[in-house]
Every structure is written in structure tokens, then in C-alpha cells.
Amino acid sequence: MTRFLAMIAALCMMSMPASSNTLTLTGDDAYPPYSSANLPGQGFLNVLVAEIFKEAGYEPDIELLPWSRALAATESADKDVLIGAFYTEDRAKIYEYSEPFYSAETILLAKSDYPVSDYSDFSDLSGAKVGIIQDNAYPGGILDADLDFEAVTDFTLNLRKLDGGRIDLVVDLTERLRYAAEKSGLDWSQFKALEPALGAGVMHITVSKAHPDAEEIISRFNEALASMRESGRYDEVLTETGYGQ
Secondary structure: OHHHHHHHHHHHOOOOOOOOOEEEEEOEOEEOOOEEOOOHHHOHHHHHHHHHHHHOOOEEEEOOEOHHHHHHHHHOOOOOEEEEEOOOHHHHOOEEEOOOOEEEEEEEEEEOOOOOOEOOOHHHHOOOEEEEEOOOOOHHHHHHOOOEEEEEOOHHHHHHHHHOOOOOEEEEEHHHHHHHHHHHOOOHHHEEEOEOOOEEEEEEEEEEOOOOOHHHHHHHHHHHHHHHHHHOHHHHHHHHHOOOO
């Protein structure tokens, strides 16, 4: 934990004058436990990415924004790097993608008394009201399913709506849903994850194709990520933050 606090202290000192190696990074300001200004180090995902960029020889300067604004700021190259993006074909037309640097399981969560526990096709869930997050991407092709989607910007709201019976299902990462339940004072045992899971939510950094240094930034990040995985430093950082995989 001492080393984790040292990493947080280093992140807090990122207001130093910009240099040629300084990168402006952005991400979701309301994506706990991964990313939030209210979390130590602005969230463990940002601590991890900052360490990877420092390994790559950059000075990362992180400013979190609402997700839609973070996407737009990166697309226009006002910010150099977007943290925590899932891959979609539409986004791949706009951004260069790094190798995956973190993954987490994405599930369909229901109340324990929901009549379906296992499904073979999304048609088995016909008529369900499904809570999603605005502008989020999800694995498994669920957004193409013929379901009644309700988008919000606050992920804890989806869980409260599920608890109150206003929606039938929520799509999100297991870690996020557990965090939301804990922070909302909800009993996790009153919910169930439908089987099968939708798949892994695989996270990348992205850089706008319009950015003049996009390929170099992605290449150096990928090299540093591979080096940290090989040396064990990657696992060490996650363990220090309490999110070792």
C-alpha cells in the first residue's frame, strides 16, 4: 500500500510545466471503481495507465471528463489519449487502438426472482427493459438485439432502477455492479447474473487518427505494457491498488 500511495502522490504532482514528453490523457469521470476523480489516484485504471506511460518515457497528465466529452476531446486531438475504451468498428475508423491493457467480465444482471436465469439467444429475453450507459460499447452484440434499451449517464442509477423494478436487466461489468451495490447499500445476493456472460469487456487506450503522433504513442504504450507484463510490474501495480487479477 505504501507504494500505491507513492504512485498516487506522483499523479498529484502532474501539474508541472508541459514538456515534449507530456501527454494529456482523459477518461470517464464517473466510472468507478476504474476511473473517478473521487477515488485514490483517480481510479486504479488510471494509476495503471499512468505507470505504463511513465515506463514508456512519457509524463502523463490526466484530466477526467464526462465520457461523451472525453470521446470528443480525444477525437479532435484536444486530448492525446483516451483511457478505457472498448473496441467497436465505428470507433476504429476514428481512433488508433492499443493492445488490450485490462479486461473484466460483462454480464446481464437481474433481480433474483427474474423468470430467466439461462438464455441461448437474446430472443429469450424478448420484452425486457434493459439499462445501459449512454455512449458505452458492450461485447456480445447485445446492442443489436431487439430489446427495449434505456440509456442513462449514471451507472448507479441503473442498479437502483433494477432494484425498484423499473427495468428488468442491467448490462455492465461485474466489478462495477458490485461496487454500485456496495455504495448504494444494496444486498448483492438479491441479484443474479444471467448465463452466459456477455463476454470480456476488453479495455484499450485510443489516440485519434488525426493526431500527428498517434502511431508512436500507441507503439510506445504497447512496448511498455509488454515489458511491464514480462517483468511482473503490471501485476504488482494492480496488486498495490487492490485489483490484482
